[in-house]
Amino acid sequence: MINRSIEQAVLRSLSFFPAVGILGPRQVGKTTLAQKLMTELQKPSVYFDLELAEDFEAISQNTTWLLENNIDKTIVIDEVQRLLPLFTQLRAIIDRKREAARFILLGSASPSFLQKSSESLAGRIAYHELSPILTVEAASTEIPWQQHWHRGGFPDALLAPDDGFWYQWQQNFIKTYVEQDLSQLGITMSIPLLNNFIRMISHVHGSLLNYVTISNSIGISNIAVRRYLEILEQAYLVRRLEPWYVNMSKRIVKSPKIYIRDSGTLHFLHNIRTFDDLIKHPVSGASWEGYVLEQVIPLLDPAIRPHFYRTSNGAEMDLVLVDGITPVVSIEIKISLAPALKRGSTESVNDLKTKNNFVVTPKGGNTSIRPGWIHCNVVELIQNLQTLKFVKY
Known part of the structure; x- marks a missing residue:
């Protein structure tokens, strides 16, 4: 595995912000980086990929129940731009228990994702762009x-x-x-x-x-x-x-x-x-x-x-x-x-x-x-x- 330069910067953000967004084009290695981060965090984590029908249905149909039942874990949501209404609920859940590293959100190229998430999670999220391998x-x-x-x-x-x-x-x-x-x-x-x-x-x-x-x-x-x-x-x-x-x-x-x-x-x-x-x-x-x-x-x-x-x-x-x-x-x-x-x-x-x-x-x-x-x-x-x-x- 090729070590990515932004890894330590993302970990630093996770030590303070409730949510961290990792943005970049498809196939750039966001999922691989997130999976590595999951092994380095000091608490358990759970991963959802919204390109998988079962994960999309689970989160879209039972958002509050699913997120509340994983409140003590870092929740990683991949391709999060596919479910923009999720951001309003994320804000409410973060505000009920505001602590670091609650969510890692991975997004591929969506202007509406950037706009919506900025409006809903302002002050609660730090963004990092993952470029192709340097x-x-x-x-x-x-x-x-x-x-x-x-x-x-x-x-x-x-x-x-x-x-x-x-x-x-x-x-x-x-x-x-x-x-x-x-x-x-x-x-x-x-x-x-x-x-x-x-x-x-x-x-x-x-x-x-x-x-x-x-x-x-x-x-x-x-x-x-x-x-x-x-x-x-x-x-x-x-x-x-x-x-x-x-x-x-x-x-x-x-x-x-x-x-x-x-x-x-x-x-x-x-x-x-x-x-x-x-x-x-x-x-x-x-x-x-x-x-x-x-x-x-x-x-x-x-x-x-x-x-x-x-x-x-x-x-x-x-x-x-x-x-x-x-x-x-x-x-x-x-x-x-x-x-x-x-x-x-x-x-x-x-x-x-x-x-x-x-x-x-x-x-x-x-x-x-x-x-x-x-x-x-x-x-x-x-x-x-x-x-x-x-x-x-």
Whole structure:
């Protein structure tokens, strides 16, 4: 089993909050993590999976009786977004006996789940997002970075016996999301059109988000594109990275950039079947950029916000970490093994005035290439950010 970085943070929340929510996409390992937590808690626990008909019926038909009769246990409810009316009863039960670790709630991609649970359990619940397996987690099991980048971080996909099984897993994963989950979340377009929409997003991965271009390409309105992208974000499939432009006098690009969050999913959507195919593919540079972002952003301290920076005259930085309104770290991401800096990068640092600056390549080396600049790989970057106290764990 691969140890997950958030485990200790979740246990800390369970020592204080009556309920803890673990959110993330399907197949990311929420159930496995919860089952491990159940063995580490100081009291007995009971598990219900609302995707199982018998568990769903038991809780929906006998909610109060079932929860009250397990009042001295930690109750784990998986796929809890399938029974949103449950949250009102959870609030009442928690308030009658307010103690730590009463509930662990696991949820997969549901905006209504987030909204309803926040309204009903405000002040009673702490949320944690479980991302796909990170490179620092995979490295502890000696999984090569090449395999992790190519296959992505979903556990079953990453650990598949070969690339053929990985590809088949991704195929089934996308089919399940498209045909079941996304339609339940509010995307009403046909399945073929939704497939085209997701593939269109994969082709603009790492680019500035242009709603008109996407709208014209697949024949739906700008408003629908915006709404569907919001749903894909809340389903943990895509990330919009906002530009940094506070207190800047220059002409700044103000459109966000769009990324498919899991590199393995991106590669499947581009029909990239092996690592050798990946390094020769035109998307490899943008893929590496998105991959590095997804290894860093889930680990950031909540006070540190990620952005990118770009001006109309060519200054550009792939990732800028901002503390409050102050940029504190600039990160240039290069697939080339050579750490040479572009003029746009040095101009960006002059604008942003960041003292800690990194060039991230696959090879790295953690070496200084000029004052204020370190050349490193992804794991070395995270170690440097840990030293600077910009990551949570």
